[in-house]
Amino acid sequence: MKSDELFALLRRRGVLWPSAEIYGGAQGLYDYGPLGAALKRRVEEAWAAWFVGLSHDYYLIQPAEILPEAVVRASGHLENFTDPEITCENCHTAFRAETILEKVRPEGVDGLLPTQIAEIVNSHHLKCPNCGSPALSVPRAFNLMFALDFGVSGKERAYLAPETAQGSYLSFARMWDVGRRALPLGVAVIGKAYRNEIAPRQVLFRMRSFTQAELQIFFDPAHFLVPFERARDEKLPVLRVPRREAGQESPEWVGAAELVASGLPEFYVYHLVHVFRFFRDVLRYPAERIRLFEKSDQERAFYNRIQFDVEVHLESLNGFKELGAVHYRGDYDLGRHSEGSGRDLSVTPTGGSKLLPHVLELTFGVDRNVWGLADTHLAKDGERTVWRLPPYLAPVPVGVFPLIAKEQAPYALALADTLAAAGVRTQYDDAGTIGKRYARMDEAGTPYCLTVDGPTVADGPEHDTVTLRDRDSKAQERVRAADLVARLRPALEPPRPARS
RNA sequence: GCGGGCAUAGUGUAGUCUGGUUAUCACAUAGGCUUGCCAAGCCUAUAACCCGGGUUCAAAUCCCGGUGCCCGCACCA
Numbered sequence A: 001m002k003s004d005e006l007f008a009l010l011r012r013r014g015v016l017w018p019s020a021e022i023y024g025g026a027q028g029l030y031d032y033g034p035l036g037a038a039l040k041r042r043v044e045e046a047w048a049a050w051f052v053g054l055s056h057d058y059y060l061i062q063p064a065e066i067l068p069e070a071v072v073r074a075s076g077h078l079e080n081f082t083d084p085e086i087t088c089e090n091c092h093t094a095f096r097a098e099t100i101l102e103k104v105r106p107e108g109v110d111g112l113l114p115t116q117i118a119e120i121v122n123s124h125h126l127k128c129p130n131c132g133s134p135a136l137s138v139p140r141a142f143n144l145m146f147a148l149d150f151g152v153s154g155k156e157r158a159y160l161a162p163e164t165a166q167g168s169y170l171s172f173a174r175m176w177d178v179g180r181r182a183l184p185l186g187v188a189v190i191g192k193a194y195r196n197e198i199a200p201r202q203v204l205f206r207m208r209s210f211t212q213a214e215l216q217i218f219f220d221p222a223h224f225l226v227p228f229e230r231a232r233d234e235k236l237p238v239l240r241v242p243r244r245e246a247g248q249e250s251p252e253w254v255g256a257a258e259l260v261a262s263g264l265p266e267f268y269v270y271h272l273v274h275v276f277r278f279f280r281d282v283l284r285y286p287a288e289r290i291r292l293f294e295k296s297d298q299e300r301a302f303y304n305r306i307q308f309d310v311e312v313h314l315e316s317l318n319g320f321k322e323l324g325a326v327h328y329r330g331d332y333d334l335g336r337h338s339e340g341s342g343r344d345l346s347v348t349p350t351g352g353s354k355l356l357p358h359v360l361e362l363t364f365g366v367d368r369n370v371w372g373l374a375d376t377h378l379a380k381d382g383e384r385t386v387w388r389l390p391p392y393l394a395p396v397p398v399g400v401f402p403l404i405a406k407e408q409a410p411y412a413l414a415l416a417d418t419l420a421a422a423g424v425r426t427q428y429d430d431a432g433t434i435g436k437r438y439a440r441m442d443e444a445g446t447p448y449c450l451t452v453d454g455p456t457v458a459d460g461p462e463h464d465t466v467t468l469r470d471r472d473s474k475a476q477e478r479v480r481a482a483d484l485v486a487r488l489r490p491a492l493e494p495p496r497p498a499r500s
Numbered sequence B: 001g002c003g004g005g006c007a008u009a010g011u012g013u014a015g016u017c018u019g020g021u022u023a024u025c026a027c028a029u030a031g032g033c034u035u036g037c038c039a040a041g042c043c044u045a046u047a048a049c050c051c052g053g054g055u056u057c058a059a060a061u062c063c064c065g066g067u068g069c070c071c072g073c074a075c076c077a
Helices: A003-012 A034-054 A069-075 A077-081 A097-101 A114-123 A165-170 A172-178 A241-245 A256-261 A266-282 A332-341 A366-377 A405-421 A434-444 A481-492
Strands: A016-018 A030-032 A058-061 A066-068 A084-087 A094-096 A147-150 A156-160 A185-194 A209-219 A235-239 A252-255 A290-294 A306-314 A319-330 A358-365 A378-381 A384-387 A398-402 A426-428 A448-452 A465-470 A476-480
Touching: A003 A016, A003 A366, A030 A034, A034 A058, A034 A185, A034 A209, A034 A266, A034 A366, A066 A069, A066 A147, A069 A077, A069 A156, A069 A165, A069 A332, A097 A114, A165 A172, A165 A185, A165 A209, A165 A332, A165 A358, A172 A185, A209 A366, A235 A256, A235 A266, A252 A256, A256 A266, A266 A290, A266 A306, A266 A319, A266 A358, A290 A319, A306 A366, A319 A332, A319 A366, A332 A358, A358 A366, A366 A378, A384 A434, A398 A405, A398 A434, A405 A426, A405 A448, A405 A481, A434 A448, A465 A481, A476 A481
Parallel strands: A058 A185, A235 A290, A398 A426, A398 A448
Antiparallel strands: A016 A030, A066 A156, A084 A094, A147 A156, A185 A209, A209 A358, A235 A252, A290 A306, A306 A319, A319 A358, A378 A384, A448 A465, A465 A476
């Protein structure tokens, strides 16, 4: 489905819509409706079950979403987000002011006001590096962070967190103390991040307020032992730099052991395997649509030593899109915060020697995956539209209908209440014909529908049995009402990784 | 940010070029009749010209500004 068509469908069904619609909308902001909010929450639950479940030493925390200025200064966000940009009025290419002034001012532009930069551009008659035109714009400082007045004095500044990772780094010292004082130590966060994007686009793909799910693993690079045997036999669809440079865009399937043999650390490949399994086995993206895209030295941020993006081919957006990534960030983060805060964040594990832990970051865009799940799992099947979500991700896992509202409504309502009380979320519906109700639930991604009919309420062998209808096969089966909870509940639990 | 395109009920649309009747049609939604296990049929109801300004006797239609969306470029530490 094309992006427009998919978004129209999601709007119509109340999955999501633009924020502040009645005022004409606000770029880059979206609201989730009932189905969307439920789906997003289930994705988050499945993510936490899988990744926090990877180790006894991985924990979920919830840090603040506002960062004091000192934090973003130390992390590098302040300087990197305020680079002034100059645009060529002729060919419309944008450049960093630093690039344009490179030759005449090799010391850089830090500390200069936009007007001062403009003066230098004018006095040296600088031209566009692309087309040679002298029509260069006045420098514009764009800061992707939302700045806030913090406190009542008006003197302190703070920023909305541009990523959730900083909250984990800030919490490291405390986590060390409350934890087992052992490495590796995993700190997971599912939270909001805010970026004042220049051009928000493609609905959930570039938003100004979005949700990230990230796991920061602090470890000793000399001793990061992982149960690699659980990953060794997996084959991964990787697209590595040499293959990319040879002009290939499709991945090749390479065994985990082979990746290690090529020089990637075991701990990295082990986690990459589990990230791949999450996308294939938990979110159930088709394996052939997934590729692990290695970023080259030039492409990745300077502090990332190894980076693979997890990309999924999305029809609505015409190509592979980044839905997650695995970054080996070295000791950059704790180093910067040690320096910035004046507090030494190095630790001494029991029986070990003092070190500044390194960080392996597993990062996911939650909103992007909600879109991805709509793109890959929601499709037309002849007349009907079916959202083939895994049952544990379905916003409403069970629909309950009376075949004839006038006759079986009380029984069906009571059944829905019983299931709800047992922790199975249901939707009761008696409007229109039975086929219409099935179609409605198919579109909402509901995997199971229960229909109460004549035999259910009549005396006879089928008393207290209902039909259980499967979304994907449309097959029906008679099931005793009393057995329903035991029957349905296992499918509604998200998978967890194997662990000793 | 730049360039191009677009904006009409909940959704998709006709009408805009060439200003003029009660703004078209389908689906969806609500109610009724009928049917009773995969979007059937009939009747009824609800519901729209993105916002602001201008031109005109008259604006969904023409002009200007704004906002939003789509595509391309740039950006995405």
